[in-house]
Amino acid sequence: MLKQRWAQKKMTLLMFLCIVVGLSCLAQVFFIEAKAFIGQVLIENAWQKSLEKKELHKAWPWADTYPVARLGIQSQDQTLYVLAGDSGEALAFAPSMTTHTSFRGQPIYLVQAHNDTHFTFLESLEDGDQLVLELLSKTDVFTVAEKRLLKKPQLMISDELDTAMLLLTSCHLAQNGEVGHQKRFVVAAYPSGASLRSKMPISDSTIKEKE
Amino acid sequence: MQMIEVKRSTSSRVNLKLMTLKAVAYDCLWLFCFVAFWLIGDHALAVERTLQFGAPEQPNLSLRSIESGHQIESPLAVNTDVYIDIVGPIVRTRVVQQFMNPSQYWAEGLYRYPLPENAAVDQLSMYIGERIIEGQVHEKHKAKNIYTQAKRDGKRTVMLEAPKDNLFTTQVANIPPGESIKIEFVYQEVLALRDHGYALRFPIVATPRYYPRRSDAGMQQTHPDAKLSYRDANTPNGNPVNFHITLDTGMAIQTMHSASHKLKREQVGPTRYKIEAGSGQESNRDFVLSWTYKAQENAQMRLFTEYSNDKYYNMLMLLPPAPDTQMNYRARELTLVLDVSGSMSGESIRQAKAAVNEALDQLQIEDQFNLIFFNDRSWSVFPQAKPANANNVARAKRALRNQSASGGTRMSEAFQLALPLSQTQEWLRQVVFITDGAVGNTDQLLAQIKRALGTSRLFIVGIGAAPNSYFMRRASEVGRGTYAYIGQLTQVEQKMVSLFEKINKPALTEIELLLDVSVDALLPTKIPDIYLNEMALLLFQSQSAPTELLIKGLQGDAPVYFQQALETEADVSGISVEWARRKIKDLQAQILETSTDRKAALIDELSEIALKHNQISRYTSLVAVDVTPIRAGATLAFEQIRSNLPKGWQLKQQGTQTLALAQTSNGLAWMTHVGLLWLLVALALGVFSCNARRHSRSRNGA
Numbered sequence: 001m002l003k004q005r006w007a008q009k010k011m012t013l014l015m016f017l018c019i020v021v022g023l024s025c026l027a028q029v030f031f032i033e034a035k036a037f038i039g040q041v042l043i044e045n046a047w048q049k050s051l052e053k054k055e056l057h058k059a060w061p062w063a064d065t066y067p068v069a070r071l072g073i074q075s076q077d078q079t080l081y082v083l084a085g086d087s088g089e090a091l092a093f094a095p096s097m098t099t100h101t102s103f104r105g106q107p108i109y110l111v112q113a114h115n116d117t118h119f120t121f122l123e124s125l126e127d128g129d130q131l132v133l134e135l136l137s138k139t140d141v142f143t144v145a146e147k148r149l150l151k152k153p154q155l156m157i158s159d160e161l162d163t164a165m166l167l168l169t170s171c172h173l174a175q176n177g178e179v180g181h182q183k184r185f186v187v188a189a190y191p192s193g194a195s196l197r198s199k200m201p202i203s204d205s206t207i208k209e210k211e
Numbered sequence: 212m213q214m215i216e217v218k219r220s221t222s223s224r225v226n227l228k229l230m231t232l233k234a235v236a237y238d239c240l241w242l243f244c245f246v247a248f249w250l251i252g253d254h255a256l257a258v259e260r261t262l263q264f265g266a267p268e269q270p271n272l273s274l275r276s277i278e279s280g281h282q283i284e285s286p287l288a289v290n291t292d293v294y295i296d297i298v299g300p301i302v303r304t305r306v307v308q309q310f311m312n313p314s315q316y317w318a319e320g321l322y323r324y325p326l327p328e329n330a331a332v333d334q335l336s337m338y339i340g341e342r343i344i345e346g347q348v349h350e351k352h353k354a355k356n357i358y359t360q361a362k363r364d365g366k367r368t369v370m371l372e373a374p375k376d377n378l379f380t381t382q383v384a385n386i387p388p389g390e391s392i393k394i395e396f397v398y399q400e401v402l403a404l405r406d407h408g409y410a411l412r413f414p415i416v417a418t419p420r421y422y423p424r425r426s427d428a429g430m431q432q433t434h435p436d437a438k439l440s441y442r443d444a445n446t447p448n449g450n451p452v453n454f455h456i457t458l459d460t461g462m463a464i465q466t467m468h469s470a471s472h473k474l475k476r477e478q479v480g481p482t483r484y485k486i487e488a489g490s491g492q493e494s495n496r497d498f499v500l501s502w503t504y505k506a507q508e509n510a511q512m513r514l515f516t517e518y519s520n521d522k523y524y525n526m527l528m529l530l531p532p533a534p535d536t537q538m539n540y541r542a543r544e545l546t547l548v549l550d551v552s553g554s555m556s557g558e559s560i561r562q563a564k565a566a567v568n569e570a571l572d573q574l575q576i577e578d579q580f581n582l583i584f585f586n587d588r589s590w591s592v593f594p595q596a597k598p599a600n601a602n603n604v605a606r607a608k609r610a611l612r613n614q615s616a617s618g619g620t621r622m623s624e625a626f627q628l629a630l631p632l633s634q635t636q637e638w639l640r641q642v643v644f645i646t647d648g649a650v651g652n653t654d655q656l657l658a659q660i661k662r663a664l665g666t667s668r669l670f671i672v673g674i675g676a677a678p679n680s681y682f683m684r685r686a687s688e689v690g691r692g693t694y695a696y697i698g699q700l701t702q703v704e705q706k707m708v709s710l711f712e713k714i715n716k717p718a719l720t721e722i723e724l725l726l727d728v729s730v731d732a733l734l735p736t737k738i739p740d741i742y743l744n745e746m747a748l749l750l751f752q753s754q755s756a757p758t759e760l761l762i763k764g765l766q767g768d769a770p771v772y773f774q775q776a777l778e779t780e781a782d783v784s785g786i787s788v789e790w791a792r793r794k795i796k797d798l799q800a801q802i803l804e805t806s807t808d809r810k811a812a813l814i815d816e817l818s819e820i821a822l823k824h825n826q827i828s829r830y831t832s833l834v835a836v837d838v839t840p841i842r843a844g845a846t847l848a849f850e851q852i853r854s855n856l857p858k859g860w861q862l863k864q865q866g867t868q869t870l871a872l873a874q875t876s877n878g879l880a881w882m883t884h885v886g887l888l889w890l891l892v893a894l895a896l897g898v899f900s901c902n903a904r905r906h907s908r909s910r911n912g913a
Contacts, residue, residue, distance in 0.1 A: 012900060021889045022888070022891075024886075025886030029886065086873040088553070096873075114875050117879070155872060171876035184875075
């Protein structure tokens with residue numbers, strides 16, 4: 001009799017344990033979503049300040065990075081505020097951008113974000129979609145012209161590239177849950193009106209070596 | 212009887228159930244642990260990844276030269292002869308570059324090559340037959356104008372520029388078809404004594420790389436190094452470099468060898484050697500020559516003096532005596548500051564903690580110490596430095612063990628804690644600052660350090676792809692300490708431990724110069740401590756030649772004096788050049804640190820010193836122009852001379868540039884599923900236990 005009651009108690013305990021674990025998972029999800037959402041609000045404020053004073057402002061005083069751009073995706077009716085760098089800390093709050101220079105001296109803007117917070121729409125972008133990248137100094141309109149799935153988290157850019165380029169990348173959606181997340185989805189956009197000389201400026205490392 | 216049997220059977224059933232429950236519980240525990248680890252681990256992994264991706268060296272890179280005008284079929288070639296004259300630590304190097312133009316066009320050549328980090332170029336000449344045309348130093352843009360004008364006028368001309376990163380540029384215009392132009396420049400460097408000897412390095416190749424740079428906008432950028440253009444890896448090495456060296460070692464040497472080249476060595480005096488080296492095959496690696504002396508028991512001092520521009524320029528070489536085992540230990544106050552921000556998580560924090568632990572072990576009973584942690588806030592283990600007794604050390608170790616890495620990076624508060632207003636005079640106060648952080652507000656931080664430093668020595672350890680090495684090097688220079696950069700995460704512990712061992716026992720501290728003349732313009736402005744097997748080089752000006760040298764310092768905690776009468780062997784050339792080089796470097800650092808209004812004045816001061824001492828710098832270039840025009844009408848072809856690919860390098864992905872991508876998935880969908888699954892399990896358990904209860908109650912009722 002006593003043993004039986006003990007077993008039942010254990011069972012109840014186990015049940016509560018399961019509930020706690022389950023809820024903590026969901027809380028984690030909520031926490032990540034909340035961070036991504038609140039990040040955008042805070043960064044929006046900082047960005048407005050940056051625009052007014054024409055100098056960079058941190059979104060919160062202990063931040064490791066600064067807001068550097070605003071990205072408008074017209075087809076998705078979305079506006080995203082972008083932080084500098086590509087650190088895990090920055091990515092938790094907002095899409096993050098690093099700027100590189102192509103062989104011919106043109107800027108390459110590489111914007112990365114998580115595929116389940118800010119870049120959920122990435123794989124549904126279509127060729128011809130307009131992207132508006134507002135930097136502190138200027139605003140450029142880019143047109144989506146190329147989409148590609150990469151097997152490895154690295155991107156090769158041909159030295160034939162002769163215009164500026166905006167790259168949006170994120171982990172491949174179908175890979176969620178797998179360990180490692182090797183595959184990346186890349187959307188390349190070029191300044192509206194620019195004619196491309198090279199056919200395939202971005203590529204997988206594996207593809208390039210065969211050529 | 213029956214009742215008992217029934218009971219037994221139920222109890223065994225319960226037992227069985229309990230056992231399965233136990234198994235399920237174990238499984239659940241494992242799953243729970245797994246989920247917990249996954250939640251924590253995913254974050255850590257993401258951070259570590261980005262760190263790897265941010266690493267500065269990216270060998271898969273090829274570059275194109277930017278060429279304009281005509282393309283030359285048979286390329287220009289450069290033959291380099293290097294004449295090195297070494298007296299003690301002073302090295303004067305004469306580099307002769309012969310630009311050969313085998314084509315039928317008039318040519319302009321551009322050649323980029325590295326020079327030693329401490330090289331100060333102060334002479335340029337161009338040879339035309341028997342005539343020698345001396346180059347002159349001008350401000351950079353003026354030199355460029357002179358060069359361009361001469362080029363347009365068809366005169367033979369050469370310009371030498373020193374852009375950033377120790378890559379120098381020679382531009383030679385109007386090389387007649389089938390002929391060559393020979394130019395020569397002289398630079399000087401002063402070698403630093405390490406481990407009882409000197410190592411001379413003449414860089415021949417520059418490795419291709421990306422430069423991680425912080426742009427003005429504060430974002431991190433990587434630029435492919437578009438300045439260099441490489442020869443195809445399959446072609447044999449061009450641009451041979453030959454070395455002709457005379458070496459006066461000053462004292463009897465113990466060993467001499469070159470790890471890079473074959474040497475032809477000939478002894479011409481008791482301490483004098485003639486050395487020849489170099490061939491085309493060996494021009495894809497840097498030249499290294501090293502020699503060592505026997506360990507010295509007494510302090511060694513040497514003063515070199517040069518009279519130039521109405522002033523005496525002096526260089527003091529000070530080598531502390533070999534450590535005495537009887538030497539008194541000078542008690543230290545050691546403050547360890549450890550970055551525990553999120554980016555340190557993983558291997559960095561693990562190894563840094565191990566190294567700090569080791570440093571705590573090395574503390575002596577008479578030492579004082581404190582341990583400070585920082586991320587977005589800063590906190591210390593003790594409110595102020597405490598004696599290093601077993602109790603306190605154990606407490607610090609416990610705090611260290613319990614520390615994990617999370618949060619952002621804010622350094623200013625940590626510096627405030629580490630450099631308090633009231634500092635000890637009694638102990639040697641050392642602050643070791645360990646971080647991997649990017650620093651944004653460097654000017655404010657440097658100002659803060661300068662203000663609060665007091666008597667402290669500041670040592671900085673930079674870990675990983677820290678983008679702000681400049682700040683860290685400069686801060687440790689200001690703080691009379693050293694900067695250790697650790698790029699490889701696997702070396703963190705080992706390199707930090709060797710730093711701790713080094714600063715454990717400085718050979719000579721609190722050094723003061725007591726001369727019979729007044730010392731002006733001393734560089735470095737504050738005399739640093741000297742560590743084991745290292746030496747100090749001090750440069751200063753004076754109105755008359757010093758005749759007696761007295762140096763005061765602390766060896767352990769005992770004051771020592773070194774005295775030496777000087778014979779006026781006044782004229783060693785090159786001291787003023789070395790003084791000017793250091794002054795230029797110091798000004799350069801100040802220019803980077805100051806706001807706009809003082810900047811112009813500092814640039815003027817730098818240019819003035821560079822022009823006076825005939826030195827090229829970031830703001831001044833050397834240019835030489837022949838008097839007579841030789842080209843009229845014919846077009847000029849431009850070509851950048853291709854460098855040899857460093858030994859062991861291959862440019863595989865020709866024509867592409869690689870960008871590394873970060874980890875960009877939270878796995879939210881999966882995590883939601885897992886969460887719901889657990890709730891489902893809970894529900895099932897609830898139903899099951901309800902059923903079981905009802906069952907037992909009904910049976911009890913029966």
